Amino acid sequence: MNVRIRFFSSLREVANLEELALxxxxxxxxxxxxxxxxxxxxxxxxxxLLDRDGRLKSYISVLLNGRxxxxxxxxxxxxxxxxxxxxxxxxxxx
Amino acid sequence: MVxxxxxxxxxxxxxxxxxGQILWVDLLRKKLVPKxxxxxxxxxxIGGRGLAGKILFDNTGPQTDPLGPDNVLIVxxxxxxxxxFPMSGRYVVTAKSPLTGIWGDAxxxxxxxxxxxxxxxxxxxxxxxxxxxxxxxxxxxxxELRDASDIWGLDVFSTTEIxxxxxxxxxxxxxxxxxxxxxxxxxxxxMTGRFRAAARAGMGAVYGSKRLKAIVAARGKTVEVHxxxxxxxxxxxxxxxxxxxxxxxxFTTQLLVDPMNAIARFPTKNFQTGQFPNAKAIDGxxxxxxxxxxxxxxxxxxxxxxxxCYGELLPGVITLTDGPEYETLxxxxxxxxxxxxxxxxxxxxxxxMYGMDSISTGGTIAMAMELYEKGxxxxxxxxxxxxxxxxxxxxxxxxxxxxxxxxxxxxxxAEGTKRVAERIGDVAKPYAMIVKGMELASQDGRAQKxxxxxxxxxxxxxxxxxxxxxxDGLPEAFVNLLKERVGAERLPEAADPLAFKHKGYxxxxxxxxxxxxxxxxxxxxxxxxxxxxxxxxELSIALTAATGFDFSIANLKVIGERIVNMERMYNARHGLSxxxxxxxxxxxxxxxxxxxxKGHVVELDHxxxxxxxxxxxxxxxxxxxxxxxxxxxxxxxxxxxxx
Numbered sequence: 001m002n003v004r005i006r007f008f009s010s011l012r013e014v015a016n017l018e019e020l021a022l023x024x025x026x027x028x029x030x031x032x033x034x035x036x037x038x039x040x041x042x043x044x045x046x047x048x049l050l051d052r053d054g055r056l057k058s059y060i061s062v063l064l065n066g067r068x069x070x071x072x073x074x075x076x077x078x079x080x081x082x083x084x085x086x087x088x089x090x091x092x093x094x
Numbered sequence: 095m096v097x098x099x100x101x102x103x104x105x106x107x108x109x110x111x112x113x114g115q116i117l118w119v120d121l122l123r124k125k126l127v128p129k130x131x132x133x134x135x136x137x138x139x140i141g142g143r144g145l146a147g148k149i150l151f152d153n154t155g156p157q158t159d160p161l162g163p164d165n166v167l168i169v170x171x172x173x174x175x176x177x178x179f180p181m182s183g184r185y186v187v188t189a190k191s192p193l194t195g196i197w198g199d200a201x202x203x204x205x206x207x208x209x210x211x212x213x214x215x216x217x218x219x220x221x222x223x224x225x226x227x228x229x230x231x232x233x234x235x236x237x238e239l240r241d242a243s244d245i246w247g248l249d250v251f252s253t254t255e256i257x258x259x260x261x262x263x264x265x266x267x268x269x270x271x272x273x274x275x276x277x278x279x280x281x282x283x284x285m286t287g288r289f290r291a292a293a294r295a296g297m298g299a300v301y302g303s304k305r306l307k308a309i310v311a312a313r314g315k316t317v318e319v320h321x322x323x324x325x326x327x328x329x330x331x332x333x334x335x336x337x338x339x340x341x342x343x344x345f346t347t348q349l350l351v352d353p354m355n356a357i358a359r360f361p362t363k364n365f366q367t368g369q370f371p372n373a374k375a376i377d378g379x380x381x382x383x384x385x386x387x388x389x390x391x392x393x394x395x396x397x398x399x400x401x402x403c404y405g406e407l408l409p410g411v412i413t414l415t416d417g418p419e420y421e422t423l424x425x426x427x428x429x430x431x432x433x434x435x436x437x438x439x440x441x442x443x444x445x446x447m448y449g450m451d452s453i454s455t456g457g458t459i460a461m462a463m464e465l466y467e468k469g470x471x472x473x474x475x476x477x478x479x480x481x482x483x484x485x486x487x488x489x490x491x492x493x494x495x496x497x498x499x500x501x502x503x504x505x506x507x508a509e510g511t512k513r514v515a516e517r518i519g520d521v522a523k524p525y526a527m528i529v530k531g532m533e534l535a536s537q538d539g540r541a542q543k544x545x546x547x548x549x550x551x552x553x554x555x556x557x558x559x560x561x562x563x564x565x566d567g568l569p570e571a572f573v574n575l576l577k578e579r580v581g582a583e584r585l586p587e588a589a590d591p592l593a594f595k596h597k598g599y600x601x602x603x604x605x606x607x608x609x610x611x612x613x614x615x616x617x618x619x620x621x622x623x624x625x626x627x628x629x630x631x632e633l634s635i636a637l638t639a640a641t642g643f644d645f646s647i648a649n650l651k652v653i654g655e656r657i658v659n660m661e662r663m664y665n666a667r668h669g670l671s672x673x674x675x676x677x678x679x680x681x682x683x684x685x686x687x688x689x690x691x692k693g694h695v696v697e698l699d700h701x702x703x704x705x706x707x708x709x710x711x712x713x714x715x716x717x718x719x720x721x722x723x724x725x726x727x728x729x730x731x732x733x734x735x736x737x
Contacts, residue, residue: 066690088353
């Protein structure tokens with residue numbers, strides 16, 4: 001199945017691309033998808049997304065079809081064919 | 095030439111962190127009277143917004159014409175300005191607002207906040223109106239009114255340059271107005287350092303109404319603090335945290351365009367939607383890659399959020415500016431369907447040069463464009479312009495000139511959205527995106543419910559900065575911070591930007607803290623924008639170390655609540671109540687058409703009930719009961735009512 005990953009703001013610069021299209025297996029979680037993304041992209045993105053312990057950094061928001069995974073099943077949320085995953089810094093201030 | 099009157103220092107308050115002097119200026123009689131800062135004013139209202147607010151409350155009321163001589167204008171700093179505390183260069187301008195007719199204040203970054211203190215004053219209060227244009231020069235605890243006839247009519251940039259040279263001190267800081275303030279455009283701002291704006295609520299028009307062109311503060315005196323080691327230690331702790339945080343270090347509000355647009359919180363075409371298809375063309379990363387010159391910082395700032403950049407309007411015609419900030423990228427970008435970055439930078443420069451609030455300027459032009467789209471404004475109404483279609487940036491540029499100079503339709507738009515709608519009639523009112531007469535900031539509350547509530551209840555009208563920041567934009571990993579601030583029992587709903595539950599509590603605690611930020615006076619960036627590094631504990635340590643007074647956390651929480659309640663009661667004296675805590679019908683009844691917020695409206699009444707409940711206010715009236723006011727030490731409010 002196919003999913004799209006979009007990078008926003010400073011993450012777009014680090015990833016050096018706006019959007020990534022991936023073909024993945026059924027039942028893939030956000031956590032597994034992250035591994036796939038990092039396999040495809042360079043070490044810059046790994047450093048930007050993960051902390052020293054290999055966990056997703058605290059300030060990165062992940063949206064699945066516009067909804068924060070915080071209100072789904074977090075990193076265990078399963079993605080489906082045609083889903084759009086957005087990665088962005090906090091949306092706060094003005 | 096205005097007669098020069100020198101003043102001399104009076105006795106100094108025993109508290110440190112303050113100069114101990116408030117200067118009272120009678121502009122009609124040219125009298126300059128320094129008065130000792132009352133200790134109670136400092137310990138009960140801190141400084142900045144709180145201190146000025148008490149003076150405004152005591153000296154103006156429903157009968158005060160905001161543009162008349164009876165209005166008072168207060169320019170104030172706080173105990174942290176001029177110290178080593180991070181991001182402490184801000185100052186506050188307060189008066190009854192000519193835009194809204196109620197509470198008005200605005201604050202700005204730069205270096206004026208510390209310069210005011212270094213010149214020997216915590217605040218200056220202006221009364222009456224000068225017959226001739228004047229500016230006030232402050233230096234070494236002395237003050238002098240000087241003739242400004244030669245610079246009346248000049249823009250902000252020229253005024254700043256000329257006055258800096260005239261006082262012979264390149265480090266002196268200028269707080270001034272451009273032509274918009276002189277012409278009493280109701281959303282004129284007060285500018286410092288050329289590009290930094292105390293923009294909102296028309297404080298520049300109050301300068302203009304008093305024929306006050308500028309205040310120049312010469313730096314020099316050291317601000318004495320009570321415990322320099324403690325203040326230094328907490329400042330270093332915050333600086334270190336910021337240095338090690340990749341998000342806060344290098345933060346600029348320009349970077350918000352892209353993510354705000356992603357969640358549909360980026361108002362487009364006068365709030366018709368929250369997503370702008372061309373947002374990437376005007377976002378922070380595009381500016382950084384193509385237009386950035388350098389990053390700049392205000393006093394004691396370790397973030398450097400000001401991005402100096404350039405635009406090329408025509409080949410070889412370069413505009414150099416600070417910013418534009420997020421709000422301007424929306425108000426003069428998406429709101430008017432403008433994705434031409436060079437034009438946007440030019441527009442940003444223009445509103446700074448004239449001294450106007452970019453949010454209200456863009457909001458007013460966006461409404462005019464929508465009225466034109468709907469056929470309510472016709473070609474004959476907008477002459478000499480020939481069309482006002484969305485994206486007609488040349489027309490927007492013309493309108494900025496016409497508003498600042500009050501020419502043609504610009505004279506009507508200079509009155510602000512509310513008065514434009516009232517003049518046209520009921521048919522125009524649905525397109526006035528205002529609360530209490532002030533244009534909405536660039537935050538679509540349908541995509542972030544806390545922002546909807548914040549705009550509805552803020553004391554100076556539609557306002558994102560009375561809360562800044564909302565906590566419901568935080569990623570999952572901030573769950574512990576959220577638990578600490580709003581309580582585990584309020585999760586997960588409190589953390590969900592699209593849920594309305596618990597947002598009353600969230601807005602209440604954020605408002606109380608922001609009142610302290612604005613009174614200290616420090617910047618929202620690094621103190622309230624998550625991941626924030628300054629909260630009650632850090633402020634308590636810093637304010638106590640700076641002043642020597644026991645500003646405990648419990649004490650500060652009461653002060654924050656006291657300031658919010660005082661402002662509420664000021665507006666209540668003007669007849670405001672729950673009925674005025676109202677968002678435009680568009681946000682309440684028209685579901686967001688795009689993005690993650692699609693289908694959402696703002697459930698305002700639910701949130702208001704909860705908010706009033708946490709505030710201890712009457713749910714029917716939206717006002718504090720007498721016992722609440724007494725509990726907060728606001729007995730003087732009741733005395734005023736009884737009197």
